[in-house]
Amino acid sequence: MQDNIIADRMAPYLQLQMYAKFTQLAVKNSCVNMGQGFPNFPPPQFLRQAIAEEALTETLQYTITAGHPRLLKAASEFFDKHMGVKVDIAKEIVASSGAQSVLACIFQALLNPNDEVICFDPAFDFYRPLIEFQGAKHVGVPLRPSQLNSKASILNRFENGKIKFSKEDEWHLDYDYLEQKLNDKTKMIIVNSPQNPIGKVFSVEELDRLAEILEKHPQVIVCEDAAYHHVVFGDYQPFSYPRCITHPKLKSKTVCVTSAGKMFSATGLRVGFAIGDEKYIKGIKSAQTYHNFCLNPILQTATAKCLEQTIDGKYFTEIRDLYEEQSTMLLKGLIESRLNLHCWVPQGGYFLVTDITDVEIPEKYFKDDQDGHQLTKDFAFAYYMANEIGVVCIPCSPYFENKELGSRFVRWAFCKTTETIQDACNRLK
Amino acid sequence: MQPIANRMLNYLQPQMYAKFTMLANQKGCVNLGQGFPNFPSPQMLRDALSEEAQTESLQYTMTSGHPKLLNSASKFFEQQIGCKVNVDKEIMVSSGAQAVLSCVMQGVLNPGDEVILFDPAFDLYRPMIEFQGAKHIGVPIIPKKLNNKQEIIKRYRNGKFQYSQDDDWELDFNYLEKVINKKTKLLLLNSPMNPIGKVFSTEEYNQLADILDKHPQVVVCEDAAYHHITFGKYQPFNYPRCITHPRLKDKTVCVTSAGKMYSATGLRIGFAVGNEEIIKGIKAAQTYHIFCLNPVIQTATARCLDQTIDGKYFQSVKNLYEEQANMLLKGLVDSRLNMNYWVPQGGYFVVTDISEIQIPEKYFNDNGVRLTRDFAFAYYMINEFGVVCIPCSPYYENKALGQNYVRWAFCKTSETIQDAINRLK
Numbered sequence: 001m002q003d004n005i006i007a008d009r010m011a012p013y014l015q016l017q018m019y020a021k022f023t024q025l026a027v028k029n030s031c032v033n034m035g036q037g038f039p040n041f042p043p044p045q046f047l048r049q050a051i052a053e054e055a056l057t058e059t060l061q062y063t064i065t066a067g068h069p070r071l072l073k074a075a076s077e078f079f080d081k082h083m084g085v086k087v088d089i090a091k092e093i094v095a096s097s098g099a100q101s102v103l104a105c106i107f108q109a110l111l112n113p114n115d116e117v118i119c120f121d122p123a124f125d126f127y128r129p130l131i132e133f134q135g136a137k138h139v140g141v142p143l144r145p146s147q148l149n150s151k152a153s154i155l156n157r158f159e160n161g162k163i164k165f166s167k168e169d170e171w172h173l174d175y176d177y178l179e180q181k182l183n184d185k186t187k188m189i190i191v192n193s194p195q196n197p198i199g200k201v202f203s204v205e206e207l208d209r210l211a212e213i214l215e216k217h218p219q220v221i222v223c224e225d226a227a228y229h230h231v232v233f234g235d236y237q238p239f240s241y242p243r244c245i246t247h248p249k250l251k252s253k254t255v256c257v258t259s260a261g262k263m264f265s266a267t268g269l270r271v272g273f274a275i276g277d278e279k280y281i282k283g284i285k286s287a288q289t290y291h292n293f294c295l296n297p298i299l300q301t302a303t304a305k306c307l308e309q310t311i312d313g314k315y316f317t318e319i320r321d322l323y324e325e326q327s328t329m330l331l332k333g334l335i336e337s338r339l340n341l342h343c344w345v346p347q348g349g350y351f352l353v354t355d356i357t358d359v360e361i362p363e364k365y366f367k368d369d370q371d372g373h374q375l376t377k378d379f380a381f382a383y384y385m386a387n388e389i390g391v392v393c394i395p396c397s398p399y400f401e402n403k404e405l406g407s408r409f410v411r412w413a414f415c416k417t418t419e420t421i422q423d424a425c426n427r428l429k
Numbered sequence: 430m431q432p433i434a435n436r437m438l439n440y441l442q443p444q445m446y447a448k449f450t451m452l453a454n455q456k457g458c459v460n461l462g463q464g465f466p467n468f469p470s471p472q473m474l475r476d477a478l479s480e481e482a483q484t485e486s487l488q489y490t491m492t493s494g495h496p497k498l499l500n501s502a503s504k505f506f507e508q509q510i511g512c513k514v515n516v517d518k519e520i521m522v523s524s525g526a527q528a529v530l531s532c533v534m535q536g537v538l539n540p541g542d543e544v545i546l547f548d549p550a551f552d553l554y555r556p557m558i559e560f561q562g563a564k565h566i567g568v569p570i571i572p573k574k575l576n577n578k579q580e581i582i583k584r585y586r587n588g589k590f591q592y593s594q595d596d597d598w599e600l601d602f603n604y605l606e607k608v609i610n611k612k613t614k615l616l617l618l619n620s621p622m623n624p625i626g627k628v629f630s631t632e633e634y635n636q637l638a639d640i641l642d643k644h645p646q647v648v649v650c651e652d653a654a655y656h657h658i659t660f661g662k663y664q665p666f667n668y669p670r671c672i673t674h675p676r677l678k679d680k681t682v683c684v685t686s687a688g689k690m691y692s693a694t695g696l697r698i699g700f701a702v703g704n705e706e707i708i709k710g711i712k713a714a715q716t717y718h719i720f721c722l723n724p725v726i727q728t729a730t731a732r733c734l735d736q737t738i739d740g741k742y743f744q745s746v747k748n749l750y751e752e753q754a755n756m757l758l759k760g761l762v763d764s765r766l767n768m769n770y771w772v773p774q775g776g777y778f779v780v781t782d783i784s785e786i787q788i789p790e791k792y793f794n795d796n797g798v799r800l801t802r803d804f805a806f807a808y809y810m811i812n813e814f815g816v817v818c819i820p821c822s823p824y825y826e827n828k829a830l831g832q833n834y835v836r837w838a839f840c841k842t843s844e845t846i847q848d849a850i851n852r853l854k
Contacts, residue, residue: 006710038488055478060693061465097719104718129717266487283433290556
């Protein structure tokens, strides 16, 4: 057989994906894995119970492409109660196989070749390939930290073992740059809030400003990635923070993506949702028809049960509190580590990001051990950590259009047990 | 200003099977349309799912598939198909055979590439090909002859129809050679074939291999979703395949469906097995779509494969389906509809020719749009007979070729088939 069997679009993406690669490395080197964003504490028993029960009774034949009626109903009721969004079950919601699959369907449904999509860097590194596969072009508009925080300044802000987000932790959007990049080819803008990896929650003022700008570009759709919408800290309550899908000037142009798997600490569940105006959801359903066709009914009705059982929100308040504690524990450990890192307090999500500009990294880690090519500082740091410190973190340059900008940052996951975080902190001391 | 991407504009209507199933429900019809069994899925599958739900990980697993499932599937395929699979490089699991096919298209097709389909070809192939900017070309497979009621009933003995040459649908190899060219990247064939139930023979594959030798860039995608349902002289899994053909196997990716194997179309587990390069491209496509499958469903499926590796389960399933096929075909032959018939060699469906049916004119008109005969017939059946079947023109590049065929599903309980037959008497 000859050489070019594989389609050109896949050529840059044939290597083992970054998260899987670092997880493998973690296992191989017996590192503490603070890399891939999955919880290593058990998912709730009520989820297991629900799947076990539904497995015995729910249909195992094809169900509706848009989603099992029970799931669409449960999700709609949940979103109505917790997000304040009323959803027409027949037209304004679709379930897919994880938030990622939802995103793939959104891009297929809405992006023509040569359309432009604006991402706020650091942007989840899966967006870019998904955009490229539709022949569209991604444009990165960077967010920048307002300042580098010294360890002392962060330590000072601890009170009774807790630390609050403040101005010193903000990452700002360059609106002028955004306006420069917007043009009539722009079809979509992705807003991920809470943002992976920096944990930013966009404020009402920021969304107001975005709304004003988008008024001048009425063809632009907002894709709001709210995969971490249940994990918001400080004064925000789970689900209750500024959103595009509820913003008066943005909601009619927004598709909001959420993840039941993340909500129930079960990243392998593979159930996610898109909600938004019918004119978008219609296309997304069609994209799904010709990919997954439909989801497994048992997973859907089990997820519905979980949403029904947790609709009073108590479960999510507890989970949020847990994640907030873990984030504080990790932050403290990174501050107390022997590495000269700069940190910011996250506002939500599963991760925090540190600046590694002032860390000394042995030269050998700047060369890839497979083919010797030069690595950016963030990758060198990650391999240094994996090989000598025994802790895995994720390099952030893949989250940026401009890799150099991102080479200063690495991401650490705190969706881990206390034991795991403690272990990591000990190794970093 | 409408926001939907151009590629989707032809595909915004409810998909055909869903639409006819809805109609069946609305009008209390017997649904012989959509290809899902209406008898229970095996208890072993339910039990496996229920047990695995309590213990298996619920976090991300490997993109290519849960190791247990890859191992079980590889062993199963080796035992039943005779195909050795390198677990690390030559197999991938996706969310149903359909998701597998979608990943194949994304993994292999560049814009401008051509894909050859044998019509009547499953109607979900074409959109998936188009979405990658590629072009689909239909090479029709044509029945050798029309068999009327008198002719086909002669072959009915002891409750079974004997397959004969009169049931053959033939591939026009000359036409195939004409349309295959440098731009052809993929040849997609389906055996047993939906909807006609054709099982390609070794001779046909030999001829195909000869042709493909002259076009070495062409990859073969073998859709074997019904590989467990083969009738007559063929045993489950054991019939001529590209993935085991000496001159085709190295250029083939073979797609199968655990959901269909276990009469659980909602399971959403399918496999791709084959050429390492192709599998590499497919894995990359999957990484950036569903990323990975739910581990519980995967380990449950692995258990079922382990439990049924001796093949006995599939013998009894095949026998059941063969009975149902014969029951339905007899009922269609005995019906008051003057159709033409062929005995299927496998799959879930029977196709009949409706060229001699008198269809009331009103069914040709749908809100001012003129329908093809097969659609008119399908609506006639729904409204006046209370039985749903599927029109076959969507399976053809050239719709006119398909307008005299409709498809009937026999993956149904005896009760359901009997009910349909009574309504058609």
